[in-house]
Amino acid sequence: MTDLSTPIDLIRPAEVAFGAGTLPRVARFAAERGYSRPLVVADAFNAAQVDRLGLAGAVTVFGDVKPEPDIPNLDAALALAAEAQPDLVIGFGGGSAMDLAKLVAVLPGSGQTLRDVVGPERVAGRRVGLVQVPTTAGTGSEAGTRALVTDPEAQAKLAVQSRHMLADLAVIDPDLTMTVPPAVTAATGVDAMAHCVEAYTSRRSHPAIDLYALEGARLVGRYLPRAVADGADREARAGLALASLYGGLCLGPVNTTAGHAVAYPLGTRHHVAHGLACAAIFPHTLAFNAAAVPEKTARVLEALGAPAVSGADAVLEHAYRFCADLGVEMRLSRIGVPEDDLDRMAEEAHAIRRLLDNNPREMSRADIAALYRAAY
Template sequence: MTDLTAPIAIVRPEIAFGSGTARTVGQRARARAARRILVVADAFNAARVDLLALPGEVRVFGEVRPEPDIPNLERALALAEDFSPDLVVGFGGGSAMDLAKLVAVLPGSGQTIHDVIGPERVAGRRAGLIQVPTTAGTGSEGGTRALVTDPATQTKLAVQSRHMLADAAVIDPDLTLTVPPAVTAATGVDALAHCVEAFTSRKAHPLIDLYALEGARLVGRFLPRAVRDGSDVEARAGLALASLYGGFCLGPVNTTAGHAVAYPLGSRHHVAHGLACAVIFPHTLAFNAPAVPEKTRQVMAALGLPETAEEGAVAEAATRWCADLGLAMRLSALGVPEGDLPAMATEAHAIRRLLDNNPREISRDRILALYRAAA
């Protein structure tokens, strides 16, 4: 791990960051001579599309669901097929931005979602793409991946393509001022998990470690502040930057066991992704500590916790840190039945694209033990 000679490729959208930048989205659309704009958003953000000052004919798909599934995607694609936009704007959290990526590439391509699962199978893109995050967690605005749930198998389908990289990511922390404390906490830990898992991955690289560790430090510094006072603009900006850094980590390095173990909570029990990551985070951080002790100590320091790599101490301190944010840290409190844990462990263990990155080998039985520790 952390091999300076390992090849790595980095791609980035054009980035506009800072308070008030949402107003520039319309200017960017005009610069592209966009005349038919499709905004992909959840219901809340669909009601405030005017903040973007978009020109031309604008249609809004305002039905993005948390943890979107294939039927949700198909409804968005049907609108895009009918409207034929020349610009797609993702406006919302990671779910909206992930669907926006797919809406920008699938209509008119002859490809279905099942044709493009995996890396670099997308044929191309016919519409421009601008991403405008309204939460600080996924970092989807800066990446090339999209996730949707297949209800037939209750698993997440992952698509990765450079064609899904946004032309521009407009990150206005002021848009996150309305996010309630519980969602702020959960999405903040999602950003933290992206950074920490990339930092401790088998594929960790110094070029990404820079973003990963600084992202963790930003979360450690600003997440408790934003939870206490949602109007703290500096804290909101710090978290928006941490989220972006976490998104930078996802392309060339990606996540590890934490996300693999969290995914069944969302696909099977509709637990919000950030909350699923939060309840699992202390347990996978502790499990991996013996394999990456120095990096674990750096993560603990970033959160203002004792600089230890002892498994029990890491799990206890990290769980307390998350709980102090007001997060429910027991699976039972999230409505996950204990009888479903074995099936979830089997599903999580099959997510090799993530588990093969983990710094410590983890068996299906050990995943089950992690679930039971969090139950």
């Protein structure tokens, strides 16, 4: 763990518009900057409601973003961008749409390919505007500098990190999340919580980020059960949108740890939605790490409305119950993960050093395999 004297870079979008009714800020921003050729990157559902953005000019829409987007999906978006020659790229949707938007904003015309920019700070620059508009509350991608794309051949996620992929404007209008169904609300909400909790308990945790991380977890604990029970609860939706934003602010300077490393193979190998994968894994990694960060673990449980304990068994019980009470399916065996692949998944998760090296407790391949079996 780091202390107050440890240097840290805090980066966030130049402008953040947060709150109900802020969506028109997108069109005003485009008009103020003189953008006339916007490209909206969205999934099929949000592509059908691009008119809500109120954009002027020759609007192009890439409306084929897939959950957990892969290289062919990115290539299709890049091909459309090369044809449309946009001067503004807008990510409109969940984390998948916003991640692709980041790459669409920096790769066309750069002379760089995806392979050239995988890793930290390898992007040459950006010549177009970038706006992010989340329609779910989970990834916090609107506030971050990372984009993840799945390599279908390697069955692994490729991570690009660059300050050039930071949005010029993030518009977070919680009203856009009102139609998200309960199951997706629950899973994405736990993903937001995992971002906050993993940053809070990371070896790289920092007091400048801890306040966002712990408050983000508290917001999820307070509002996620309400939003799942009543999707029209505007206060709950706003609370989750803020928690997601806080989680995104945690990712840049601190990032996630074992929870996301262990969850990734569920998505890349078996197409489990990212939020659901994180939810199924979250209680197990929190319990595994409890001995290394007992005080912080106790505060996390308090944030979730549970007793402030740090014993592994009790931590697992309370964190598991929080997720299960939301209606999240917590058994890997019931979400399409074959038992005979657990050891291979453990090998892949153990190789994700960019995240596991942040974990507060060393986690071996055997530890990960045991965690998968406990979650199975």
